[in-house]
Each structure stands twice: as C-alpha cells, then as structure tokens.
Amino acid sequence: MLSKRIIPCLDIKDGRTVKGVNFVGLRDAGDPVELAKLYAEEGADELVLLDITATHEKRKTVVELATKVAEQLNIPFTIGGGISSVEDAHAVLNAGADKISINSAAVKNPQLINELSEKFGSQCVVVAVDAKKINGQWFVHLNGGRIKTDLELFAWVQEAEKRGAGEILFTSMDHDGTKAGFADEALAKMNSLLNIPIIASGGAGNMEHIRNTFINGKSDAALAASIFHFKEISIPDLKKYLKDEGVNVRIV
Amino acid sequence: MKLVIINYGAGNTQSVKYAFQRLGVNPVLSNDVNEIFSADKVIFPGVGHAQAAMNELKAQGLEKFIPQLTQPVLGICLGMQLLCQFSEEGNTECLGIINETVKKFEPTLKVPHMGWNGTKAEQKNKVFNNKNEQLYFVHSYYVPVNQFTTEVCDYITPFSASIQKDNFYACQYHPEKSGKVGEQILKNFLAL
Numbered sequence: 001m002l003s004k005r006i007i008p009c010l011d012i013k014d015g016r017t018v019k020g021v022n023f024v025g026l027r028d029a030g031d032p033v034e035l036a037k038l039y040a041e042e043g044a045d046e047l048v049l050l051d052i053t054a055t056h057e058k059r060k061t062v063v064e065l066a067t068k069v070a071e072q073l074n075i076p077f078t079i080g081g082g083i084s085s086v087e088d089a090h091a092v093l094n095a096g097a098d099k100i101s102i103n104s105a106a107v108k109n110p111q112l113i114n115e116l117s118e119k120f121g122s123q124c125v126v127v128a129v130d131a132k133k134i135n136g137q138w139f140v141h142l143n144g145g146r147i148k149t150d151l152e153l154f155a156w157v158q159e160a161e162k163r164g165a166g167e168i169l170f171t172s173m174d175h176d177g178t179k180a181g182f183a184d185e186a187l188a189k190m191n192s193l194l195n196i197p198i199i200a201s202g203g204a205g206n207m208e209h210i211r212n213t214f215i216n217g218k219s220d221a222a223l224a225a226s227i228f229h230f231k232e233i234s235i236p237d238l239k240k241y242l243k244d245e246g247v248n249v250r251i252v
Numbered sequence: 253m254k255l256v257i258i259n260y261g262a263g264n265t266q267s268v269k270y271a272f273q274r275l276g277v278n279p280v281l282s283n284d285v286n287e288i289f290s291a292d293k294v295i296f297p298g299v300g301h302a303q304a305a306m307n308e309l310k311a312q313g314l315e316k317f318i319p320q321l322t323q324p325v326l327g328i329c330l331g332m333q334l335l336c337q338f339s340e341e342g343n344t345e346c347l348g349i350i351n352e353t354v355k356k357f358e359p360t361l362k363v364p365h366m367g368w369n370g371t372k373a374e375q376k377n378k379v380f381n382n383k384n385e386q387l388y389f390v391h392s393y394y395v396p397v398n399q400f401t402t403e404v405c406d407y408i409t410p411f412s413a414s415i416q417k418d419n420f421y422a423c424q425y426h427p428e429k430s431g432k433v434g435e436q437i438l439k440n441f442l443a444l
Contacts, residue, residue, distance in 0.1 A: 002361075002407060003368040003386060040431065045368055071270045076388060076429045096266040098390075098429065121300050123364045123390045166364060195362055220362070250368045250386040252431060 003250045004214045004242070005045040005221035006235060007199060008228040010035060012051045012065060012081075017229065030229075033068050039228065040075045042235040043252040047073070048101065048169070048199075048223060051081035052144075058082040063091045070096025078126055086115050093120055101126040101169060104142045107149060107156075110163060117164025126199075127165040129157060131186075132173040138186060145173040153186070154193060161194050168194065169223065171201040179205025179227070187217035199223050207233055207241045214247050253442070255279040256291035260312055262298045262305040262330065264428070271428035271438060283312050293323055293441065296422075298330030302354065302393070303342030305330055319349050324444045326379070327422030332415065333393060335422055341393050350400055350417055354393050357408050364392040371403040371413040371425075379421050379440045380414040385433045387413070387425035395424065 010017045010032050017032050036047055049069065051062045059082070066079050079092045080101030089100045106113050106127050116125045130145050131138045131153040138153035157168050170190060172183035182203045190198055197220035200213040204224035213219045227233045242249045255272060259265050259281040272279045272295075279295065280287065288294060296318065298305050309315040318325075327335050334346045339354035346354070357363045368386040380402045394411035397404055405413035405424070414423040421441060427434035 001369070002365070005367050070267055071273070074271065074274070074429065074431050074435060076390075076426075094266065096264075096270060098264075098267070123366060123392070124299075167366070195359055196364075197362055197366055220367070 001248045003045065003248050004219070005199075006043070006210070006238060006249070007046045007048055007221050007223040008039045008044050008235075009048040009050065009201070009223050009225045011225065012049055013053050015061070015065070018052070032065065033072050035229070036069050036073050036077070039235065040073055043239055043250065044075065044235055045250055046075060046221070047077040049077060049079050050101070051079065053081075059088055059091055062088070063095045066092045066095035066097040080126070080128060084109075085112070086119055089116050089120065093124060099124040099126050099167070101128045103128040103130065106160065107140060107142060107151060110159065113160055113163035113165055117166065122164045122166035122196075125165050126167045126169050127157070127160040128169040128171070129153065129160075130171045130173055133186075141173055145176075154190065157190055158193055161196050165196060167197045167199060169199040169201055172203060175203030176201070178203055181205065181209040182213040182217055182219070182222070184213055184217035187213060187219050191218035197221065207238050210238065211242055211245045211247060214242070215245075253277065253292045254290065255293050255295065255442075256288050257281050257295040257297060258288060258314065258318070259283050260305070260308045260314060262300050262308055264297050264299045264328070264426070267426075268295055268297050268328065268428045271435070275435065275438060275442065277442060283314065285313065285317050288314075288317070289321070291323060293444070294321055294325045296325055296327040296331040296334070298328065298334060300330060301342060302330065302333060302339040302346065303344040305334060306344050306346060309334070315347060319347050322419055324441065325420050326441050327420065328428070329391060329424060329426060332412075332422035332424055333395060335415075335420055336395055339393060349420055350395075350398070350415065352395055352398050354395055356393050361408050363408075364390055365394075365407045366390045369405050369407060371405045374401045374404050377402040377414070377416055378444060379416070379437060380423065381440065382433065382437070387423075387427070387430040387433060389425045391424060
C-alpha cells in the first residue's frame, strides 16, 4: 500500500535555512544540505526546498542549491521559488531536482503548467497554492499570501490538474504558523475533486495534527517546517505514532 | 570498473550519477556506442514520455545497439519500460527485449503512482533481493507481471516492480532516490 509521506520543508535564503512565522520574522535553522541529509536519515520521505532569495541572479542560486542537494541526498526533493519559465525548470531539473514547484508564476501564466508538464512530464510539476478563507470562500493568494486574487481555490486546483499538474501543495494561510492543525475540511474537499496527490501544508503543531490530515483531510502527504527544524517533533517518533494510529507510513 | 550511464536526453542522469558517486564509483555519461559497448556495466535511465525517449534513442542511433549489449544493464523507471516491446504511452514501439506491452494505469486510485510503496519478491535475485521494504515510485504506466518479473508491487493492479532477463535488469522504482534500500540495490548491481 502506498505510504503517506512526511515532507519537511526548508525555506532557504542566501544559502541558509530559514522559517518564517506566518511568513514574517525569519529565524535561521542551519545549512540546507546538512539538514536535508539529516532528515533523509531520520526517515523523511521527501523534501521541499523553497528558495526565497530575491536577487537578479535567482536562477543561478537555485541551480546551485539543487546541485548541492542532489549530490548528497538519497530521497526525492522538490525545488520551489522563482521558477517562472520552462528554462528555469529545465535548469533545476537538470541539476538533479526531482520536481519543481510553481506558485505565483502558474497563476499569472496558467499555460506554464501545460508547457512544463508536456516538456518534463506531470510527475515533476507541483503546483503550490496559498489560500485564505474570506467570508466562507477560499481565495488564492500570491507572494507568500500578501496579494489576494479573485481565483477561487477549488476551481483553480481543478484547472491546474487539467493543465497537467502532477501534485498540489496546498498551504492554508489561515492555518500556517498557528500550530493548530491543518485545513482538513478544505483538504478533504480538494481530495474529492482531484485525482492527483495533495500535500497538506500550514498548521502542523503536533503529531495528532499530522494524523488528522491523513485521516480526516485525506491528504497524501504532510509538509511542515518549524516543528521539524526546532526538533519539536522527531520524524522517527512521528512515524511510529502514525503507524500505531493505523496510518501506512515508511519506517526506516 | 567502467560504469556508463546512457545519456540520451531523457531525464534523471544527474541523480543516478550522484547516487553511484556516493557509493564511490564515478560513472561516465555517454551516448557514444563504442563507449557504451566498452563498459563493464551500463545504466539505462529514463524519465518522461516513452515516445520522446524512443525518438531520442533513434536519433542518436542507439535503439539497435542497446538490445545487443551483453554486459549487465540496469534499466530504471522509463528505462525499464523501454526494454519492452510496446508502450501504450504514445503507442510507441520500444526496444523489444522483453515481449510485453507497457500499460497505462486505470485511474481507480490517484495517478501517477507517486511515493513509497512496498514490493514482494517473486523470485530470488542477485540485485533485487528486497525484503518487503519500501521504494520510491513515480509513474503512470506499468509493465505487467510476466515470466521475468522479480518483484511485484500492488497499486491499482499488481505490476512488475523489477524484472530480469539475461543480462538486463530493470526496476520501475528509483533506487537512486530510495534511501538506504535503494543504495543496497545499486551496490548489488555493482557487485554482479
């Protein structure tokens, strides 16, 4: 049976791992390659690395990061941040990344999803979506949640799937940084609408939250950052707990 | 030992190269027939679309030579599918080393089959001696279970997780991305 995946997320700025609380107030949690290797040894199933460096040499820094991680890591990883063209994606995948994640670029130019999936296969195209619930309706937001769009979340993820997305990484802005659990209701609805895997993101505070997003949210994978970086939860303990709770996970 | 990774423009060559480098072997990436034939062992990787990959192999004059290799060959992911006769992906004629048709998953579960899944050994094998541990899969097409199947994985339908025919070894999962379990498979292949 296919395992539910645990995915630590590393936000990277200028070659160092950081994690924002609600995307503001960054803290330094170490060297990305060392941290990535440690997570792999502990039993992480996959990693997501988001490069939030904002420079004009963006592609170069992202490719350097992908290369360094690919050399050392023996599990799959996704690179996100600043990928806005087929050329960007090609450079990162060619460096050894398994998947690329696109967010704002996909909203601004949905055709990019088609182009990427046709060129590289949908299995390596992750469409990341940040959304917030406003008056009972979920709206897609851009630039780390700062800019609201008129795109309705569920319509957008269905469009993304149709255009060739291989996976959806859904972050609830309402839950991110709260450590109060994932947006399981929205995740379960999304799961009923899509036939591609969904990664839940935003809100992990304890092991039970992760169990809940697998069981109630029907999520295929759970992504978290600070709870792993600051060792609030260890991956071996988490996997053991999930297994005892009847969730199918990979134990290393 | 000379290890050559066939570099024909279809995906994950870097990841495969790095995985062998972590094991202390420095593979050569090449699409040169002489270089490939002179190797002690050959890796045949692949990611992407079957038809695009076969077109690349043909354009580079490799499609006739790969079936003639006599040293141990390890096909990975699409590399395994291309060893078959035919693929439903783009209705593509493949290399024909294994007389099977690569089929598309009926989407009764999510497709692609993406993530870690267990395999069951079908027969004893020097390379794929997996003890029901989990391996990393990413694919939408599969090789049906056949007489050459060495491990079976069950997702939507039981399918070949790995196969062996003579000197051709191949796996649907990515050993280069399957943690320590995958590393052991690569080591086993190097030890042949």
